[in-house]
Amino acid sequence: EAGVVQSPRYKIIEKKQPVAFWCNPISGHNTLYWYRQNLGQGPELLIRYENEEAVDDSQLPKDRFSAERLKGVDSTLKIQPAELGDSAVYLCASSLEARGNTEAFFGQGTRLTVV
Amino acid sequence: KQEVTQIPAALSVPEGENLVLNCSFTDSAIYNLQWFRQDPGKGLTSLLLIQSSQREQTSGRLNASLDKSSGRSTLYIAASQPGDSATYLCAAPGASYGKLTFGQGTILTVHP
Numbered sequence: 001e002a003g004v005v006q007s008p009r010y011k012i013i014e015k016k017q018p019v020a021f022w023c024n025p026i027s028g029h030n031t032l033y034w035y036r037q038n039l040g041q042g043p044e045l046l047i048r049y050e051n052e053e054a055v056d057d058s059q060l061p062k063d064r065f066s067a068e069r070l071k072g073v074d075s076t077l078k079i080q081p082a083e084l085g086d087s088a089v090y091l092c093a094s095s096l097e098a099r100g101n102t103e104a105f106f107g108q109g110t111r112l113t114v115v
Numbered sequence: 116k117q118e119v120t121q122i123p124a125a126l127s128v129p130e131g132e133n134l135v136l137n138c139s140f141t142d143s144a145i146y147n148l149q150w151f152r153q154d155p156g157k158g159l160t161s162l163l164l165i166q167s168s169q170r171e172q173t174s175g176r177l178n179a180s181l182d183k184s185s186g187r188s189t190l191y192i193a194a195s196q197p198g199d200s201a202t203y204l205c206a207a208p209g210a211s212y213g214k215l216t217f218g219q220g221t222i223l224t225v226h227p
Binding site: 004006033040041042043044045048056091093102103104105106107108109111 | 119147149151156157158159160161164204206214215216217218219220
């Protein structure tokens with residue numbers, strides 16, 4: 001069974017440019033998460049989807065970040081315009097369901113460098 | 116708001132030693148706790164998921180315990196090997212279902 005797939009693995013962009021990350025969760029997982037991990041820190045949640053509904057986006061900087069989950073499967077996270085402080089690893093995760101005792105599985109992440 | 120702390124921040128041991136990584140959390144109303152491993156430049160690999168009704172969970176040389184009343188979890192690694200070198204992260208959900216709060220991790224180095 002394929003795990004969580006993210007692309008691209010690496011991205012280098014100039015500040016003020018747009019960037020997008022893509023995530024394909026594990027088949028059948030209705031909950032999808034986007035986390036951001038700064039160097040030397042644990043991941044922090046940006047947004048959580050249950051099916052196609054964003055149920056927790058309280059930590060998403062909505063002035064420049066946007067996300068969507070088409071048909072409750074794949075998801076895209078976008079930053080426009082990017083700032084130097086956005087340099088981080090962006091991780092996508094999925095789980096069978098958010099409630100209850102379910103395990104979260106993570107993708108390999110996208111390492112973003114803004115120069 | 117859930118807060119998770121991991122001690123120590125870094126640990127270096129010779130091969131073959133048994134070791135313990137510690138994780139503490141502030142909100143004990145959790146329904147599970149998860150331990151992850153992260154290799155440099157990689158994503159997170161789930162190691163163990165402990166349900167709130169369990170006190171221990173084992174996988175190979177790994178054993179994780181959970182004490183909700185004291186807000187603590189430990190990850191025990193037996194007979195450590197150089198291949199165990201990685202960052203180990205624990206994560207606990209908070210009042211918001213599905214939102215995992217992570218500790219900063221313990222960087223483990225096992226030298227031959």
